Amino acid sequence: MANICVIGSSSMDLVVTSSRRPGAGETVLGESFKTVPGGKGANQAVAAARLGAEVVMIGRVGDDTFGTDILENFKANRVNTSNVKPVTHSESGTAHIILAEGDNSIVVVEAANREVTPAYVDEAAEAIRNADIVLIQQEIPEETVIHVSQLCAKYKTPLLLNPAPARAVPQEVIDNASYITPNEHEAEILFKGMKPAEALRQHPNKLFITEGSKGVRYYDGNEEVLVPTYKVEAVDTTGAGDTFNAAFAVALAEGKLIQDSVRFANRAASLSVTKFGAQGGMPTRDEVEESL
Numbered sequence: 001m002a003n004i005c006v007i008g009s010s011s012m013d014l015v016v017t018s019s020r021r022p023g024a025g026e027t028v029l030g031e032s033f034k035t036v037p038g039g040k041g042a043n044q045a046v047a048a049a050r051l052g053a054e055v056v057m058i059g060r061v062g063d064d065t066f067g068t069d070i071l072e073n074f075k076a077n078r079v080n081t082s083n084v085k086p087v088t089h090s091e092s093g094t095a096h097i098i099l100a101e102g103d104n105s106i107v108v109v110e111a112a113n114r115e116v117t118p119a120y121v122d123e124a125a126e127a128i129r130n131a132d133i134v135l136i137q138q139e140i141p142e143e144t145v146i147h148v149s150q151l152c153a154k155y156k157t158p159l160l161l162n163p164a165p166a167r168a169v170p171q172e173v174i175d176n177a178s179y180i181t182p183n184e185h186e187a188e189i190l191f192k193g194m195k196p197a198e199a200l201r202q203h204p205n206k207l208f209i210t211e212g213s214k215g216v217r218y219y220d221g222n223e224e225v226l227v228p229t230y231k232v233e234a235v236d237t238t239g240a241g242d243t244f245n246a247a248f249a250v251a252l253a254e255g256k257l258i259q260d261s262v263r264f265a266n267r268a269a270s271l272s273v274t275k276f277g278a279q280g281g282m283p284t285r286d287e288v289e290e291s292l
């Protein structure tokens with residue numbers, strides 16, 4: 001069984017639907033409200049656990065009721081929470097989402113996620129040492145991403161960097177990572193002034209650019225390969241990237257070949273877009289295998 005360590009954010013998404021978004025100083029009546037657990041780190045941890053991996057999450061919540069709910073959700077999905085410690089006198093991370101006029105507006109408050117610091121990660125260094133692969137994103141401080149990349153290099157634990165949301169990444173982190181999975185926009189920010197084909201060629205079997213409904217592109221050492229994803233009835237693409245990254249990590253940790261790992265991850269991610277919500281659509285191992 002794959003041992004995966006996810007280092008990243010967890011939050012509560014507060015989602016309001018409304019026919020219209022309010023302007024400055026205005027109040028409008030909304031139609032519905034719900035809370036759903038989210039955050040890229042938490043989403044990827046939950047997705048990996050559903051796919052059958054043993055998952056240790058390194059993250060932080062606040063000492064509020066959202067923190068309790070976030071921890072409950074991890075446990076319900078069999079994610080190990082011994083390294084998800086509440087921050088005293090802090091709110092949990094939240095995303096305030098308005099769905100109106102066919103588009104979303106989002107305010108993110110990082111709160112406790114800012115406390116996923118290098119020193120905090122050091123307390124959980126054993127989990128990084130023992131993992132088959134470490135999975136990290138960019139909703140935590142940059143200095144933590146740098147530090148984790150150094151720890152992975154020291155322990156020779158493969159590191160999968162999902163460079164989302166878009167932010168420039170120091171060369172040291174790119175060098176220390178074993179796999180990097182930007183979408184097309186994130187790839188442009190990472191490799192400024194470089195054409196995608198050139199960036200791919202310079203990072204054989206390491207850089208995987210996700211291209212939504214087209215699939216995933218990488219350079220295998222001989223040629224550029226586009227691994228097409230699966231045709232599905234897309235209902236809600238939220239969480240596609242998170243599912244892709246978790247599934248890719250699980251497959252690589254199990255020793256699957258790169259191309260087979262990309263196929264497995266495409267299958268899992270394509271299933272995720274057939275259902276509403278980020279975590280709501282994440283498939284189980286059986287669902288992926290039945291459909292492959």
Ligand SMILES: Nc1ncnc2c1ncn2[C@@H]1O[C@H](COP(=O)(O)OP(=O)(O)OP(=O)(O)O)[C@@H](O)[C@H]1O
Nearest residue numbers: 183210211212213215229234239240241266269270
């Ligand atoms: N409409 C779709 N049909 C099938 N598979 C999809 C679709 N959209 C996304 N995927 C799968 O999910 C992967 C990641 O999608 P994408 O490249 O849009 O990443 P992203 O921008 O990080 O996604 P998001 O932010 O929406 O979660 C794709 O490479 C593909 O495997």
Ligand SMILES: [K+]
Nearest residue numbers: 236272277281
């Ligand atoms: K979804």
